Amino acid sequence: MIKKFIYLEWKAFIRSASFGKNLAMKIIIGFLMIYFSLIFIGMGVGAFYVLKDMKLEPLVTVNKFLFYYFLLDLIIRLLLQSIPVLNIKPLLVLPFKKPTIVHFSLGKTALSFFNWVHALFFIPFSVVLILNGYDVVEIIFWHLGIMAMIYINNFLNIILSNIDKLFAVFVVLIVVLGGAQYYKLFDITIFTTPFFQNFYDIDGVFLVPILILIGLYIFTFKYFEKNLYLDAGLSVKHDVASTENLAWLNQFGTLGTFLKNDIKLIKRNKRSKTTIVMSVIFLFYGLIFFGNTHQPPAMQIFAGIFVSGGFLFVFGQFVPSWDSSYYQLMMTQNIPYRGYITAKWWLIVIATFISTILASFYLLYGWEVYLTIVVGAVYNIGVNSHLVLLGGAFTKTPIDLSNAGGAFGDKKAFNVNSMLLSLPKIFLPLLLYWLGLRFADKTVALSLVAGAGILGFIFKEKVFSLIERRYKIEKYSTISAYKQKS
Amino acid sequence: MIQVNQLSKIYNGTTVLNISNLEIPKGQSFGLVGNNGAGKTTFFSLLLDLIQPSTGYIKSNNIQVNTSENWKSFTGSFLDENFLIGYLTPEEYFYFIGDLRNQNKADIDALLAKHEEFFNGEILKNKKYLRDLSKGNQKKVGIIATLIGNPEVVILDEPFANLDPTTVSRLKKIIRELADDPNVTVLVSSHDLQHTVEVCDRIVALNKGEIVKDIQTSKETLQELELFFAV
Numbered sequence: 001m002i003k004k005f006i007y008l009e010w011k012a013f014i015r016s017a018s019f020g021k022n023l024a025m026k027i028i029i030g031f032l033m034i035y036f037s038l039i040f041i042g043m044g045v046g047a048f049y050v051l052k053d054m055k056l057e058p059l060v061t062v063n064k065f066l067f068y069y070f071l072l073d074l075i076i077r078l079l080l081q082s083i084p085v086l087n088i089k090p091l092l093v094l095p096f097k098k099p100t101i102v103h104f105s106l107g108k109t110a111l112s113f114f115n116w117v118h119a120l121f122f123i124p125f126s127v128v129l130i131l132n133g134y135d136v137v138e139i140i141f142w143h144l145g146i147m148a149m150i151y152i153n154n155f156l157n158i159i160l161s162n163i164d165k166l167f168a169v170f171v172v173l174i175v176v177l178g179g180a181q182y183y184k185l186f187d188i189t190i191f192t193t194p195f196f197q198n199f200y201d202i203d204g205v206f207l208v209p210i211l212i213l214i215g216l217y218i219f220t221f222k223y224f225e226k227n228l229y230l231d232a233g234l235s236v237k238h239d240v241a242s243t244e245n246l247a248w249l250n251q252f253g254t255l256g257t258f259l260k261n262d263i264k265l266i267k268r269n270k271r272s273k274t275t276i277v278m279s280v281i282f283l284f285y286g287l288i289f290f291g292n293t294h295q296p297p298a299m300q301i302f303a304g305i306f307v308s309g310g311f312l313f314v315f316g317q318f319v320p321s322w323d324s325s326y327y328q329l330m331m332t333q334n335i336p337y338r339g340y341i342t343a344k345w346w347l348i349v350i351a352t353f354i355s356t357i358l359a360s361f362y363l364l365y366g367w368e369v370y371l372t373i374v375v376g377a378v379y380n381i382g383v384n385s386h387l388v389l390l391g392g393a394f395t396k397t398p399i400d401l402s403n404a405g406g407a408f409g410d411k412k413a414f415n416v417n418s419m420l421l422s423l424p425k426i427f428l429p430l431l432l433y434w435l436g437l438r439f440a441d442k443t444v445a446l447s448l449v450a451g452a453g454i455l456g457f458i459f460k461e462k463v464f465s466l467i468e469r470r471y472k473i474e475k476y477s478t479i480s481a482y483k484q485k486s
Numbered sequence: 487m488i489q490v491n492q493l494s495k496i497y498n499g500t501t502v503l504n505i506s507n508l509e510i511p512k513g514q515s516f517g518l519v520g521n522n523g524a525g526k527t528t529f530f531s532l533l534l535d536l537i538q539p540s541t542g543y544i545k546s547n548n549i550q551v552n553t554s555e556n557w558k559s560f561t562g563s564f565l566d567e568n569f570l571i572g573y574l575t576p577e578e579y580f581y582f583i584g585d586l587r588n589q590n591k592a593d594i595d596a597l598l599a600k601h602e603e604f605f606n607g608e609i610l611k612n613k614k615y616l617r618d619l620s621k622g623n624q625k626k627v628g629i630i631a632t633l634i635g636n637p638e639v640v641i642l643d644e645p646f647a648n649l650d651p652t653t654v655s656r657l658k659k660i661i662r663e664l665a666d667d668p669n670v671t672v673l674v675s676s677h678d679l680q681h682t683v684e685v686c687d688r689i690v691a692l693n694k695g696e697i698v699k700d701i702q703t704s705k706e707t708l709q710e711l712e713l714f715f716a717v
Contacts, residue, residue, distance in 0.1 A: 242575070242613065243577045243578055244578070245581075254585075254586075257585040260582075261574075264573060264578065325568065325571075326568060326570060328534075328565065328568045331534075331535070332534045332536070332563050332569070333558060333583065333586045476537060479536055483568070
């Protein structure tokens with residue numbers, strides 16, 4: 001039975017629209033994955049010696065931070081880890097036993113990147129501990145306990161992902177607890193450190209998380225099994241619709257028509273709505289860099305780009321995939337490509353502009369910091385907006401907007417790939433800024449980046465012609481890729 | 487109005503469509519019948535420049551569709567639900583298409599009022615997005631949307647499928663009205679021989695991508711076609 005599922009999964013994987021066509025992208029992602037894996041392994045090996053150097057007991061110190069580690073892991077999962085969904089509906093009437101379907105769906109999540117990436121840290125760390133005279137059996141127990149904790153997070157994510165906005169609660173929790181600890185008001189790790197430490201110190205304690213894990217699995221299993229009906233977990237929620245005219249946009253002609261449509265697109269679909277949330281989160285990204293002396297100064301432009309570029313990165317990246325479900329309609333209507341691309345460009349520009357205004361709270365860090373953000377925005381508008389639109393011609397992954405399933409629905413708005421895709425768009429400004437800093441001063445560095453942005457703006461028409469041509473060339477393959485539902 | 491010249495579409499060595507010559511005069515109502523895989527949708531997709539021909543070309547009103555985009559302004563089409571924007575209400579969808587076809591709100595409202603009977607009270611002011619409508623109701627929206635802006639060419643793929651009997655007879659009335667207009671060329675494909683014969687002046691049957699029948703509709707047409715498709 002399971003063999004049949006694996007067969008289906010394999011077919012779905014190799015036959016998906018994005019598989020063959022984006023081989024170059026896959027390779028880049030592959031390299032980045034290897035890179036991050038090496039970093040994790042390096043951390044696992046190095047952590048012991050670094051902590052030893054700092055005159056800290058390595059295992060205790062790691063245990064101290066595990067609480068935050070797991071909390072952060074849960075937040076990242078809630079944001080990024082999508083629940084792999086089997087194409088369940090056609091299976092229901094076939095001679096598969098329901099428990100088998102659910103076991104397989106759940107079992108599949110266990111193989112997720114979000115689970116095994118931790119092993120890259122914990123296994124080398126454990127090996128180093130054993131090599132340094134820690135008790136082998138106890139370390140294995142500790143390790144099992146930690147693994148159970150990771151899988152508890154895995155299933156918590158599945159259960160909790162049906163509750164919207166929950167990740168925000170965890171973010172607040174982590175900020176409050178972390179803040180309290182920083183200002184020495186209350187230290188949660190005093191209570192949690194012994195718990196993790198006991199996996200090592202006391203035999204059998206590691207069974208506690210394993211038992212919890214088993215309980216959690218049974219609960220998730222029951223929940224899914226109970227909801228395996230077309231009108232329960234597999235049902236589609238219908239929204240009450242209201243017609244909006246947005247007549248004030250009519251004055252912009254065709255541009256207004258598209259903007260109207262895009263506004264509705266963002267408002268009425270879960271996936272696109274999340275882009276707004278992400279844009280707001282990106283606004284605060286700079287807090288990590290500004291006023292932080294540990295970061296190299298060149299990284300400031302990195303933050304400057306991201307603060308105003310949230311929308312550009314999470315929405316712009318997927319033009320025209322947002323329109324994938326009705327791309328054929330667009331291609332048969334009396335629409336010049338240019339008008340279509342221009343409307344998307346304006347949407348990105350408006351969002352970047354608003355983000356820049358909202359980011360004015362960075363003035364608290366001084367006008368230089370805000371200037372960096374403004375320069376970042378200029379670069380975003382002048383160069384990155386064109387880059388994302390150009391990249392869009394090659395993005396042939398259809399986005400299923402209407403995906404609003406119940407317990408089994410994949411509601412995650414964006415994936416790891418989209419985050420990785422953003423990286424090249426910031427290397428260039430980073431390089432310019434770094435060159436400026438290296439051979440002159442900050443003013444020159446900022447002018448270089450801003451200059452690149454203005455240059456891009458000046459050549460807008462030229463670049464648009466290029467993008468238009470690209471879209472036309474890619475038209476037929478895009479249509480055929482979008483016909484495949486993800 | 488529409489000229490097809492040496493048109494073929496080949497996928498991996500398999501010819502799915504091969505029409506050496508076909509001429510559809512202005513004002514004709516043209517029916518395309520055939521079994522699954524006969525090439526009906528492929529032909530319409532080529533006509534709408536959604537796929538590229540392997541050889542040959544189609545001219546619509548003397549515009550070669552795969553080199554110029556000017557045919558778009560006088561062509562209305564509905565192939566399947568990929569032509570609908572799921573997150574819009576039907577009204578918004580009609581206004582959106584109207585905007586693209588330079589029609590104002592009043593024009594659209596007039597068109598919708600005219601086809602109120604066809605909608606059967608299930609489409610307008612129903613507080614539902616298009617994605618939440620049933621297949622049949624989605625089709626009603628798509629069909630009426632093709633009429634926005636008085637197109638000279640109307641292309642409907644399988645318009646009768648998924649519709650209830652009442653709506654089918656109302657749709658036939660609409661297509662007949664279009665067929666009577668000497669300025670409008672209607673192209674309809676269907677599996678249903680009887681419906682097609684009832685609304686079309688001319689029927690072309692496709693089989694494995696080739697034209698096997700080309701008849702002006704008469705009393706005997708239905709019988710002739712049924713005989714042809716009966717095995």
